[in-house]
Amino acid sequence: MTDISEFMSQDHDRLDAIFANFRKNSAGGQAKQLFSQFESGLRAHIAWEEEILFPPFEERIGMRDSGPTAVMRVEHRRIKELLRSIRDGIDGGRQVFLRVPETGRLQPITIKDRTGVDASANDLKDVLQAHNHKEAQILYLWLERTLADGERSALLGRIQSLPGMREN
Numbered sequence: 001m002t003d004i005s006e007f008m009s010q011d012h013d014r015l016d017a018i019f020a021n022f023r024k025n026s027a028g029g030q031a032k033q034l035f036s037q038f039e040s041g042l043r044a045h046i047a048w049e050e051e052i053l054f055p056p057f058e059e060r061i062g063m064r065d066s067g068p069t070a071v072m073r074v075e076h077r078r079i080k081e082l083l084r085s086i087r088d089g090i091d092g093g094r095q096v097f098l099r100v101p102e103t104g105r106l107q108p109i110t111i112k113d114r115t116g117v118d119a120s121a122n123d124l125k126d127v128l129q130a131h132n133h134k135e136a137q138i139l140y141l142w143l144e145r146t147l148a149d150g151e152r153s154a155l156l157g158r159i160q161s162l163p164g165m166r167e168n
């Protein structure tokens, strides 16, 4: 059976692959669908960490408001901000006003801001790379080395029993 630390690392790899595919095709017809898949997967992954994996770590280590998980929570907030900014760029774009020469009136038009999407996606790639590495080296390794087999499989079982959990 898959171990919780292996399962979480595999999920990083799975999400990285979807995100790389999105970044290659961020202007294409598949962009929205790829991004939605990535975004919902990453938001679920973050929730598993914050709700299921951080608590046993914090209880044993005796640190919640400072220490590794406090830093990881801050990084999760930054990751969600970047997801939001990519989502806004894909969905709506930016509104600008153009003057109509014949009437002199200002007319609102929406332009797609590709630069914003790609810049946020690049930032997100960098933030995620460092964040995932840190989790694997600190949190996942700790789970693997500290918890008993039964505790680890109980944590994995909780994640896998969540509604909407993907079927693989």
Ligand SMILES: [Fe+2]
Residues within 6 Å of the ligand: 045, 046, 049, 072, 076, 131, 135
């Ligand atoms: Fe995380």
Ligand SMILES: [Fe+2]
Residues within 6 Å of the ligand: 008, 012, 045, 049, 132, 135
């Ligand atoms: Fe993670």
